Amino acid sequence: MEKLSSQKLMLIGLTLFSMFFGAGNLIFPPFLGSLAGSHTWTAMIGFGITAIGFPVLGVVAVARSGGFYELAERVHPKFAFVFTLLNYLSIGPCLAIPRTASTSFEMAVVPFLGNDPFPAAQFLYSAVFFAIAFAVALNPDRLTQRLGKILTPCLLVLIVVVFAGCAVHPPGTYGAPAEAYRSGPLIKGFLEGYMTMDTLAALTFGVVIALNIKAIGVEKESVVVGETIKAGFIAGGILVLVYGALAHVGAVTGGAFGPADNGARTLNQAVRYLYGNTGLVMLAAIFFIACLNTCIGLISCCSKYFCTIVPGIPYRVWALIFAAVSFIISNVGLTRILEISVPVLNAIYPVAIVLILLSFGFRDGMRWRSVYICSVGFTGVVSVLSALEQAGIILLPKALLMLPLYTMGLGWIVPALAGMMVGILLKFFINKEN
Structure with a gap:
């Protein structure tokens, strides 16, 4: 068929x-x-x-x-x-x-x-x-x-x-x-x-x-x-x-x-x-x-x-x-499962979104590996820190509050874009060196 x-x-x-x-x-x-x-x-x-x-x-x-x-x-x-x-x-x-x-x-x-x-x-x-x-x-x-x-x-x-x-x-x-x-x-x-x-x-x-x-x-x-x-x-x-x-x-x-x-x-x-x-x-x-x-x-x-x-x-x-x-x-119960879900999802969901979007803008993963590394890396750091804060573990409160959109729950967006730009610059810098 x-x-x-x-x-x-x-x-x-x-x-x-x-x-x-x-x-x-x-x-x-x-x-x-x-x-x-x-x-x-x-x-x-x-x-x-x-x-x-x-x-x-x-x-x-x-x-x-x-x-x-x-x-x-x-x-x-x-x-x-x-x-x-x-x-x-x-x-x-x-x-x-x-x-x-x-x-x-x-x-x-x-x-x-x-x-x-x-x-x-x-x-x-x-x-x-x-x-x-x-x-x-x-x-x-x-x-x-x-x-x-x-x-x-x-x-x-x-x-x-x-x-x-x-x-x-x-x-x-x-x-x-x-x-x-x-x-x-x-x-x-x-x-x-x-x-x-x-x-x-x-x-x-x-x-x-x-x-x-x-x-x-x-x-x-x-x-x-x-x-x-x-x-x-x-x-x-x-x-x-x-x-x-x-x-x-x-x-x-x-x-x-x-x-x-x-x-x-x-x-x-x-x-x-x-x-x-x-x-x-x-x-x-x-x-x-x-x-x-x-x-x-x-x-x-x-x-x-x-x-x-x-x-x-x-x-x-x-x-x-x-x-x-x-x-x-x-058997722990729905309420407890939902309580645990929120910080976990806030940690990994933004990374998944960025990974998906990068696959459309940078289809050649080998060629644009620096973009994937920087964008996903920056996103992951912010999303994990944010999730830890929701769980009561506050590591960098002042630094996180400086991020645009952080109070709205979208503090990972600017780091993701910044990582993408850094990755693009690294790609062209490496090519120029070679």
């Missing part, structure tokens, strides 16, 4: 969308809408840049570079190993995979436990959840059949039902923005997009998508790359529509009931108003399907990667290890 048919390409795009669309993707758009109110769509532009634009560019960058490690290797082989490992651990067993179980438990089970919750409920739920995810992930080349054809269409139908209810019978109108969104809603939305973790996930999902394309019958490597890129844009288009729908639901719900503590409770308010107890069942199904899809995709791509660095351990064993470790961590 030379290339995929339109129908098969759409299935691949739906599969990639389902891998992206998990816990954070459900929680953060409606929460943003409930807080931003009349500034929702300005904030959503910023959110879309980091939660849709960069993930799609990440899929393209990795596909054109031949892999995540190959892209990171443009900085240095040691950096490639460390950064790739940190990325997989973050979107894998340390943060993202446990979050899928914790979030779906909060929405699919807790509302039905009443005032006397069963103490072992989360333990039993997460055990079943990861057992299902592990069983499906054992055949990563069949994810298109299981996610793209079955689970994802069900998920989209349920989301459409919730959105349609708010469109026909809205609980309220867009209210006044909360303090965090009164000034600079674009930047606030930009930073909130970090929490979906999709830019990090995009750097790893490409290998699983390529595997599924090959399983359909495409053999030529250049065609696999092209079809992977097309799938990325399809997934991005669906994310635009779904995020917009969820943000609107959050905005009209927040306008009626006031901002909730998180996006999950915002959706809970919306479906209770629209459909009563039936709505709670619907919302439970949405969260369970979305989180299970992402969990399966993450277990698959993480296991594939660790097979390359420890080839003596087979894929199935790695999948079992990640499912088991994630099961243990998930």
Whole structure:
């Protein structure tokens, strides 16, 4: 087969969308809408840049570079190993995979436990959840059949039902923005997009998508790359529509009931108003399907990667290890996992963004290695120091405050640009010397 048919390409795009669309993707758009109110769509532009634009560019960058490690290797082989490992651990067993179980438990089970919750409920739920995810992930080349054809269409139908209810019978109108969104809603939305973790996930999902394309019958490597890129844009288009729908639901719900503590409770308010107890069942199904899809995709791509660095351990064993470790961590609870997520993501997300953008402006990594080293290096120093400060470890407070945009959470941008300029100057200086 030379290339995929339109129908098969759409299935691949739906599969990639389902891998992206998990816990954070459900929680953060409606929460943003409930807080931003009349500034929702300005904030959503910023959110879309980091939660849709960069993930799609990440899929393209990795596909054109031949892999995540190959892209990171443009900085240095040691950096490639460390950064790739940190990325997989973050979107894998340390943060993202446990979050899928914790979030779906909060929405699919807790509302039905009443005032006397069963103490072992989360333990039993997460055990079943990861057992299902592990069983499906054992055949990563069949994810298109299981996610793209079955689970994802069900998920989209349920989301459409919730959105349609708010469109026909809205609980309220867009209210006044909360303090965090009164000034600079674009930047606030930009930073909130970090929490979906999709830019990090995009750097790893490409290998699983390529595997599924090959399983359909495409053999030529250049065609696999092209079809992977097309799938990325399809997934991005669906994310635009779904995020917009969820943000609107959050905005009209927040306008009626006031901002909730998180996006999950915002959706809970919306479906209770629209459909009563039936709505709670619907919302439970949405969260369970979305989180299970992402969990399966993450277990698959993480296991594939660790097979390359420890080839003596087979894929199935790695999948079992990640499912088991994630099961243990998930029982810590959603709140604690989210608390840990923020400084970790602020440390590595800017580096991932810079690496992706450099791949488009400086495609020849060997020729422009100095640009990659300086730009990624400057970005990494600032983002790590900023993350440590958020964790309560303050090393250079006065120096960091001097950086433009630092108080807005974007202190890494100027160092990244400065690093790029220094790298370009070094490149021409070295050429002149030679």
